[in-house]
Amino acid sequence: MAAAAGRAGLGLAGTGKVLGNSMEGMASPVWVRCLFTRSNIPDSVFQPRPGDHEKYGGNPEEPHKIHVITRIKSVIGRPYWEKKIIRDLGLDKAHQPRLHKNIPSVNSRLKVVKHLIRIQPLKLPHGLPTEEELSSTFLTSRGELIIKKRLKPVEQKKIEA
Secondary structure, three states: OHHHHHHHHOOOOOOOEEEOOEEEOOOOOHHHHHHOOHHHOOHHHHOOOOOHHHHHOOOOOOOOOEEEEEEOOOOOOOOHHHHHHHHHOOOOOOOOOEEEEOOHHHHHHHHHOOOOEEEEEOEOOOOOOOOOOHHHEEEOOOOEEEEOOOOOOOOOOOOOO
8 A cells, every 4th residue: 555655646656556565567667767867967967166166276277187086975875877987986995096087078977976076186296206206106185296205325435544
């Protein structure tokens, strides 16, 4: 009886007979599929907001080239397509930053999961690292690529008496 009342609320009363806990006459519950699809995401999610550039310190005329993306929320209980995007972006572990290009194909995927992640521009306070410095670089949680300067030993001069 409760199942019939639930279907009546969705405008689907009388589409099948209720026999115990199962439905007879419905091959697949089509109404369930339409409740949980990507097409129900409102278009306002994909439109840029005017205050975003001021809030995050970006310049729309000169966008940054690389995003530093960090997952800050869990994907437990989220829809399958959000879990797939998070997995494809390499954000399986929380609070582990990943680098991605600032291109439309990546940005469209980031907009779908923007409530689960933090996006920052890659900052280079010491400039681009050279080939030798690449092994001594690390990424901070603020999106800065820091070059750890290694000291080279100084050659000792002979003291002549």
